[in-house]
Amino acid sequence: MNNPGGIGSKLSELGYRLTPQRMMILSAIESSDDHVSAEEIYAQVVAKYSNVNISTVYRTLELLKRLGLVTETDMGEGRVRYHPADKGHHHHLVCKECGAIINLTESVMAPVKDTLLREYKFIADLEHLAIFGRCINCSK
Amino acid sequence: MNNPGGIGSKLSELGYRLTPQRMMILSAIESSDDHVSAEEIYAQVVAKYSNVNISTVYRTLELLKRLGLVTETDMGEGRVRYHPADKGHHHHLVCKECGAIINLTESVMAPVKDTLLREYKFIADLEHLAIFGRCINCSK
DNA sequence: TGAATTATTGAAATAAATTTCAATTGAGAC
DNA sequence: GTCTCAATTGAAATTTATTTCAATAATTCA
Ligand SMILES: [Mn+2]
Ligand SMILES: [Mn+2]
Ligand SMILES: [Zn+2]
Ligand SMILES: [Zn+2]
Numbered sequence: 001m002n003n004p005g006g007i008g009s010k011l012s013e014l015g016y017r018l019t020p021q022r023m024m025i026l027s028a029i030e031s032s033d034d035h036v037s038a039e040e041i042y043a044q045v046v047a048k049y050s051n052v053n054i055s056t057v058y059r060t061l062e063l064l065k066r067l068g069l070v071t072e073t074d075m076g077e078g079r080v081r082y083h084p085a086d087k088g089h090h091h092h093l094v095c096k097e098c099g100a101i102i103n104l105t106e107s108v109m110a111p112v113k114d115t116l117l118r119e120y121k122f123i124a125d126l127e128h129l130a131i132f133g134r135c136i137n138c139s140k
Numbered sequence: 141m142n143n144p145g146g147i148g149s150k151l152s153e154l155g156y157r158l159t160p161q162r163m164m165i166l167s168a169i170e171s172s173d174d175h176v177s178a179e180e181i182y183a184q185v186v187a188k189y190s191n192v193n194i195s196t197v198y199r200t201l202e203l204l205k206r207l208g209l210v211t212e213t214d215m216g217e218g219r220v221r222y223h224p225a226d227k228g229h230h231h232h233l234v235c236k237e238c239g240a241i242i243n244l245t246e247s248v249m250a251p252v253k254d255t256l257l258r259e260y261k262f263i264a265d266l267e268h269l270a271i272f273g274r275c276i277n278c279s280k
Numbered sequence: 281t282g283a284a285t286t287a288t289t290g291a292a293a294t295a296a297a298t299t300t301c302a303a304t305t306g307a308g309a310c
Numbered sequence: 311g312t313c314t315c316a317a318t319t320g321a322a323a324t325t326t327a328t329t330t331c332a333a334t335a336a337t338t339c340a
Contacts, residue, residue: 017306017317038297053320058297074214078328079296093262102260111251120242121276122233136261157287157336178327193290198327218298219326 006030007069007084014067021045021052025060029070035081071128075101083128091129097138146170147209147224154207161185161192165200169210175221211268215241223268231269237278 003009007026012018028044029036042057061082064070070082075094089106109126116122143149147166152158168184169176182197201222204210210222215234229246249266256262 019318056319093256093260093264102262104260108252108255112248115248116233116271116273120233120244121279122242122273123279124233124271124273126271131256131264131266133262133264139261139263159288196289
């Protein structure tokens with residue numbers, strides 16, 4: 001629930017309260033190895049602890065996002081998905097035509113990140129992107 | 141209204157009907173030199189032509205997006221903004237802390253686009269991005 | 281022309297996410 | 311322990327965007 005090194009311990013280190021609601025939400029995020037949506041988190045949490053509100057889920061995700069503990073990615077599904085920030089740095093190529101998703105390592109964006117830092121002194125968040133376009137099958 | 145080379149003429153070339161609603165919407169998009177939101181387009185259109193529905197605006201934007209005639213960009217305002225695809229190829233750095241927006245030329249993403257094409261045969265849409273992060277003032 | 285078919289629209293419902301505001305909880309002061 | 315105050319939450323309202331479905335408009339074809 002509040003495992004050392006986990007998101008929960010970071011939250012309390014930073015002075016945020018580790019409420020039952022937050023603990024359940026964090027556990028849902030951390031236990032999922034896939035990208036998880038707010039509604040999916042809510043469904044998991046509400047099953048064990050019915051007095052929790054969907055807006056608390058969104059608020060907690062918002063907080064974690066702001067603290068850089070989770071990444072938020074829009075893969076074009078009409079809802080956004082979340083990911084613990086430390087779990088696998090990678091990006092996704094999303095084919096707009098067939099929906100195929102190709103994973104890539106973070107390093108593809110490293111040159112851009114460097115350029116932006118060097119030329120604009122801008123620290124770009126390029127940790128978990130969805131890049132849209134057309135895959136090889138759909139582009140012929 | 142349906143100037144040659146404009147979005148309207150491309151639409152009819154492709155076999156889509158150039159309805160009064162669409163003409164007004166296109167004119168609102170093309171006449172704006174800035175990035176324009178759906179609600180702003182709607183406000184402009186409804187002032188001249190009251191029998192138009194907001195869902196027609198969204199639907200038209202969806203169509204134009206799909207045809208690659210406008211780009212859609214989320215600059216983190218809670219609503220998305222649109223831009224004629226041929227009007228200025230550039231990106232935006234958006235500071236998550238102070239909201240500052242720095243413009244960049246399209247070329248920053250050229251190396252990534254090339255890499256994705258070469259290594260993944262993926263044709264990436266990297267025409268009008270909002271890249272989030274922290275500007276020089278906010279990162280010290 | 282006129283019927284059949286298809287594209288487009290408006291209105292209302294719906295969905296995802298955010299905001300508002302009052303109630304509750306919890307941490308620290310005394 | 312009790313008081314005080316700030317943080318957090320729940321419930322409902324709101325916002326942006328999408329979807330559904332019936333009505334309308336335009337196009338195709340007999
Ligand atoms: Mn991922
Ligand atoms: Mn722009
Ligand atoms: Zn594809
Ligand atoms: Zn800034």
